[in-house]
Amino acid sequence: MAHRIFINVHRVQQAYGGPEEGGWWYRKGNYLYSRETAVCVCSLPLTMLDRDLEGWNHHPTCRLLPLKLQTQEEYVGHRDEWIPQEPGDDSPERVGEVFKTGVIEVSLSATMGFNFPNRPPTYA
Secondary structure: OOEEEEEEEEEEEEEEEEOHHHOEEEEEEEEEEEEEEEEEOOOOOHHHOOOOOOOOOOOOOOOHHHHHHHHHHOOOOOOOOEOOOOOOOOOOOOOOOEOEOOEEEEEEEOOOOOOEOOOOOOOO
């Protein structure tokens, strides 16, 4: 079965959710872009896309793995850094504030990427 697969690139950061239980954080992904690959004609189940791609027996014409590796190599030098506070700013964390520049994550999906989560989570 043939699948059209997207290589999605996100900047993933830790966002402060609130002060409950000593403070909690959540993953926040900003969608950067997608590359639509050629149709994958492998017998790759969609649920296995990001699990063990290297070990899967791909059709010789499938360019899925080389395209993902090429996209990952574009971001090899990207570092995850803390964003410094403004001088004299000693305020506590604010809900939804992001403290890191984030890491770049490259993933495979049957759909084009999007920002996540759709709504900031609430403490339950």
